[in-house]
Amino acid sequence: MRAKTKKNKLNAMEAHRLRWTAEAVAPRLAENKAKIEEMLGSSTDLVTQMYVQESFSFLLVYLENMAERQQIEEFITAPILQKMEKNIPEGKWLEQAISSSAGIRTVLHFGEVADALVTGSVLIFADHQSFAFSIPLNFMKGRTVEEPQSQTMVRGPRDGFVESLPVNIPLLRRRIASPLLHFKSLHAGKITQTKLVVGYMEGLVDQKVLNHLLTKLSGLKTDKLFETGMLEELLKENSWSPFPMFLSTERPDVAASALTEGKVVILMEGTPFCIIAPATFWSFFQAAEDYYQNADIASLVRVIRLIAYLVSLGFPALYIAVTTFHQELIPSELLISLAAQREGVPFPAFVEALLMEVIFEILREAGVRMPRPVGSAVSIVGAIVIGESAVAAGLVSPAIVIVVSLTAISSFVAPYYSFSGASRLLRFVLMVIASTLGMYGMLIFAIGLVIHLASLSSAGSAYLGPLAPFELEEQKDGFFRLPLWVSNTRLYKALQRKQESGGLG
Template sequence: MRFLNKSFKNRREQSLSSLNNQNEDLTQKDELNASLSQNIKKVKETLGNSDDIIIREVRVGKERKLKAGIFYTEGLIDAPSIQNFILESLMFHMQDIDIDKNVSFKDSPLQVLKESVLAVGDLKELTDYKNFFNLLLAGNVILLLDGYTQGFAIGMQGGKDRGVSEATSENTVRGPKEAYSESLRTNTALLRRKINNQNLWFENKKIGTVTKTNVTIAYIKDIVNDKVVEEVRQRLDRIDIDGILETGYVEELIQDETFTPFPTIFNTERPDVTAANLLEGRVAIFVDGSPHALIVPSLFVQFFQTADDYYQRADIVTLLRILRYIGFVIALLGPSLYIAITTFHQEMLPTPLLINLAAQREGVPFPAFIEALMMEVTFEILREAGVRMPRTIGQAVSIVGTLVIGTAAVDAGIVSAAMVIVVAITAISSFVVSSFNLSISVRMLRFVFMGLAASFGLFGIIVSLIALSLHLCSLRSFGIPYMSPLAPFNMEDQKDVMFRFPHWGLFSRPRLISQKNVKREDTPLPKPDPRKQK
């Protein structure tokens, strides 16, 4: 596990010493003051009299003898709910209550508010400033009464968010179109709609000494491996960082301690993909403010699977998966094989093709490796430019730039036409790989294979493939072998790797991931056809 080293942690602690000194009151459980005015003064001093912190003082009870203070963060709460369920209840529904007659502890105004006045569901009691500020800045409404060292935190989180929209990076032809948003509760609700079961558990943690970001762990209790859940808890608890702004922070801090270009944690923006992985015994990690969920443990074969694979017929899906694996091989080895064959192993080519390639390269001043390197770097620049440019012109620039530069390079005699074809096929094949993270890994390794092919020919490619296989087999994701069920080989789990069996054939969960409640269904065979029984 790659966590912050000791020296970096020391530098971070020194840089935050002044901030910790200013907010040392927040780290101690100081009790709330009985005076409402003192509490208001404390809030204003601690939060720098920020404009987004709204403080409203009202008088409640019969003859308006009791003062109450309402605190909330503008933009993080549902404003109409405050009007309808808090202010209206305090100022009108409580006007007939005689405070003087309710002086015993049992019938104190706080008890009356809790049991008879406040028409809200999420109500927490608080007695100290630490919880006061944590709940206030998390989008709760705080209610304090003058003369009491106890208050209420009312859950009325709201405000504006992007809402549920269509998935952008994991498009499907058939199936649900909804995707996660930046709201943590919206994301967990989407998952609840997919899995309506009491064993779907959520555990919440706050990570980040400054941001205190909500991070939620989701799993199905009677399916998940308890050791994996405990490992996830421990790795999250070890994170010591100022802030968590996206799932990428968590992914980098909890992944296994390996230096590899391959992703060992899967991420998705689709609730149905998350639900399917939880049903296999995996754990999902949500971060407030991120529209993606992390899935652990993750396997190499998992990055070739898409949501469409389980909404289409099994034979169609099998063909598409084979195409993805072929595309992966072409994207990884396409330019290197061309360099090796045209440079060292010309005897492998048919004579007419060899003569044609030689004629094309007659006026090219660079070797095949330099050709491929220039074209690959140019295409990567165009691809990155298309991503960063405004959406309305990004695609046009990528297409026009590729066509113009490729045609001009061939006409100028800088590269051969065959090299342009090889680079184009390689680029298109990289888009066939369903996972964007795995596609980036292939793009990185492609240059390594090109250099080895230019130096040693096919021998260099074969040796590098062996080294790559050994590296992949050495990887683990939360204790699970990365290449399973291929290495170690498990015949029973091959039903959802290269091929996808029909749903009636997917009768068991992956053995290494879920070690309890392994059966998906009672009958692993298809139901008999009544017409054949006659």
């Protein structure tokens, strides 16, 4: 019943939109004013100002706080009133008065009027004219460009994307001063009409990937879209996989680097995070700082990240399997030490590990959701106090505290936070398998996981590429990073081809 009610409301909204899309602008100001007020429901932020003179009249319409009043008076109202005082033929005075305004366009229907208003434009209706002028004077106070919070680094640029597309696009243009950098605009969300911008490098991008993404973006069936995380879920081809299919970053240097590699970047109005597609499993172990230091150090760090990911995924399960089924794999001295620690612990290894993992996940979530000044303190103090208290009370052994702590630290090594979510989820599944089938079950799980990863695709590209299928040329910057002088210069070659064909004049 609730779904049916929602569908009826959406149908009513669509009918409302179609009605105003077909409604033409009237030549009478009073009629236009009444229709605008009806269309926007006499909203409190709707401003309609009627200017009536002996021979000429016009109507000024905009949404308060979406357009700056000072700019309206300086660039629109004052020039129009000055022109009205001069002897200018009827029908020409308004065009001459606002001809200096950048981005001016003519709208003929109220559907265009609504779109212009909600995006911050000012509408001017002239008496006896069946059209209106739309002038973009959108004014919204936003966050200034500052260092990204989610992807910090020791060496590298300190600027990050913000929630405004007019700010984010120049950040990419400033890094890639090439006419091959193209952008396409789309809208998604029946209710929100969220603006999306797709960026790519002409001549470098895979046209199949670009067409695949443009087709999916234009065919999105959703009512609302507020963040790129929602867009990732809608674009995901295998919705039940815990692994992210797209890279998400708020760093312009990362996005610019992806563009020069032939990838597609999707920017969204209202969020500082952009989407990079296609993504591979190995790309989640690569950070922007890898390219700002020597290749040997960068390759070593990537190996450490992979080891840390495997630890975060399977270390608790390995502890459970070894202590429960495979004690012969543990050296005698260590086995005696573990047995002494577990003496008096009332729970089996699985319950012990599960209890500590759940407690840590609660502390992690509490640290993230609490106010920033106290969040980190609560999570650190809580982990120390609860861990020591649990050991002192004999509920868990000291060894499991070390295992869970190392697992937690390893989960933070991944450069992309969304990628660690898959290991957090699969860790519990693997713990259950290890408690029932031991290391044999873990081996079966590992084989199934590799098969699952091999079956995934991101924007039509293999998720395990360039390793599977193997591409020798792409190994220059795959799991290991070779020196920059070895890397190919695809952007330079594409520019050269464009110039030879006359595409750049």
